[in-house]
Amino acid sequence: MYPYEKFRVNTKNWFKWISLSDLSLLNTMEELLSSEKLVPMSVITDAKETDLRHFKFKNFHGFILNCSLRVRKKNDIWVVDKVKEDNLVAKHASLEWKVNIPLRVLGRGLRRLSYVKTVDVSETADYLILSWFNDIKELARLQLTSKNLKQFNNSIVEKWRENFEARKCYVILGRRYDISAPGTSFIAFYSKYPVVGVDFWSLNGIRGDDAKILALWLNSTLNILQTLVLRTETRGAWMKIHNYMLEELLVPRFDKLSKSDRNELLDVFEQVKSVEFPSILEQLRSSHPLRRRIDEVWLRILGYSGRVDRLLDGLYRSLAGEILLLKKMMSEKS
Numbered sequence: 001m002y003p004y005e006k007f008r009v010n011t012k013n014w015f016k017w018i019s020l021s022d023l024s025l026l027n028t029m030e031e032l033l034s035s036e037k038l039v040p041m042s043v044i045t046d047a048k049e050t051d052l053r054h055f056k057f058k059n060f061h062g063f064i065l066n067c068s069l070r071v072r073k074k075n076d077i078w079v080v081d082k083v084k085e086d087n088l089v090a091k092h093a094s095l096e097w098k099v100n101i102p103l104r105v106l107g108r109g110l111r112r113l114s115y116v117k118t119v120d121v122s123e124t125a126d127y128l129i130l131s132w133f134n135d136i137k138e139l140a141r142l143q144l145t146s147k148n149l150k151q152f153n154n155s156i157v158e159k160w161r162e163n164f165e166a167r168k169c170y171v172i173l174g175r176r177y178d179i180s181a182p183g184t185s186f187i188a189f190y191s192k193y194p195v196v197g198v199d200f201w202s203l204n205g206i207r208g209d210d211a212k213i214l215a216l217w218l219n220s221t222l223n224i225l226q227t228l229v230l231r232t233e234t235r236g237a238w239m240k241i242h243n244y245m246l247e248e249l250l251v252p253r254f255d256k257l258s259k260s261d262r263n264e265l266l267d268v269f270e271q272v273k274s275v276e277f278p279s280i281l282e283q284l285r286s287s288h289p290l291r292r293r294i295d296e297v298w299l300r301i302l303g304y305s306g307r308v309d310r311l312l313d314g315l316y317r318s319l320a321g322e323i324l325l326l327k328k329m330m331s332e333k334s
Contacts, residue, residue, distance in 0.1 A: 022318050029225050035302040037257065038250040047201040047246055049175065054163035055109075055128060055198075057156050059143040062129035063198075064090045064101070069115040069183075070126065076111065078139060080127065088127060090139065099138045105131035107164050110197040113174045114183035119215055120273035122192045130161040167202040168194035170211040173218055173241065175199045179228070180237035180327035185277040187227070188218035190269075201241065209262065210254050212269045217252050221295045221315060222302075224280065226250065228322060237326035261301050268297050281327075284320040287313065 041047070055062045065071055065079045071093050081091035081098060088101045108125040110116060118124060129136065132154040141149055174187040176199045189197070190211050196202060206214055217223055230245050241249075257265070272290045277283060283291045292312060299308055 022322065025225065025315075025318055025322075026229060028315070029222075029229055032222055032299070032302065032304065033226060033250050037253055037302060039253040041203075041246045041249045041251045044251060044254070045203045045205050047173075047203050047243070048167050049243070050163075050167045050172075050196045050198065050200050050202050052198045054167070054196075055160045057140075057144075057152055058148045060140045060152070061111075062157070062160055063109065063111040064088065064106070064127040064129070065093075065111055066124055066126045067115065068093065070111055072112060072114065075143060077142060092142075099135050101127075101129070101135070101139075102133055105129060105133045107161075107168070108191065108193050108195045109164075110172070110189065110195065110200065112198055113177045113187070113200070114181060116189060117185045117276040118274055119186050119189060119219055119269075119277075120191070121189045121195065125189075125191060125193075125195055128160075128164065128196070129157060130164055132157050164194075164196055167196045167204075169196075169202045169204050170194065170207045171203045171215045171218075172197040172200040173203060175201050176238070176240045178238045179224075180281055180323045182279045182281075184280055185283075186219050186280075187224070188215050190215035190273070201246070209266055212273075213252060213254070213257070213262065213265050216265055216269050216272075216294060217298065219294065220298050221284070221291065221312070221319065222298055223249075223251075225315070225319060228319070237323060237329075257301070264297055265301070268293055281320060281323050284316045284323070287316050291316075 052061055059075050061075060063076070063078075065076060068079050070076070071079065077093050078090045078099075079093050081089040083089070083103070086103050088103055088106060090099045090101055091097070106127045107130045109128045110121065111126050116124070136157070137149060137152065140152055144152060170192070171188060171190050172195060177184055177187060179187075189195075203214065226249060227239070227241070230248050272294065275290060277288065277290070278286075282288075295312055296308055299311070304311070
């Protein structure tokens, strides 16, 4: 039961009132996120949607995957074999074909959110073709008809570069993902080099230490809770963050963080940035020590005065249960 007044003052999204089976989590979220140190995401960034269509021609896209685990679609056929001097050697995912690509024509990005196990992707992001080079049609010809291959030209790749330049940033937030999937370890990533991501929000204007702090927040359990509440559900544990949600999702207000707050957050980021995490579901079920470390520092900074261990134990248990329920709903046949 909810007072009618709550519906009257929250007309944008009534789904949140039925978004969880344990509705007490709504009250927990409101309590934990009541700090003046938080503001809507739209206040700090002009986020831009990034999708595969921005880097694709017919069946050929410009991503060279950095890890074979990330090969998930039939048009993902090129994987990094090795990087040497000024060249990257791309290898066909299932054949012995290789193509040399000059590093100068490549940018960095993530083809997808899944099977990216570290929050810092500076060295582990995929590669993205941004300029024409001599052997580019050797990459494209396996996925294009003869007619389309003749149409594929420098102007198309130049458009990829324009799309990259308009969207490149240092922290990206997943736009559509399965929160229950074994390959979902994080929902946002930081890079010290400019990156983009397919089915991500590019959070423009955030860089340096602010980008690290924001990535740490977006992957905290507090943010996962508010994301579950505010999400657009697409199918069970599959969810989407629409642009209107960026006006509701709360994030740190950087100018309200003290020097000691920032130093502590950056210290935690350094501790976790290169560690390979299991799935989010497994992190919650096992009360992963580094997840606890992230959450503890945010609770302190936001002024939580209760018993932190008791709160986190209950929160992890409840959220794991919610995600498992969504997963079960998704697997059931009508």
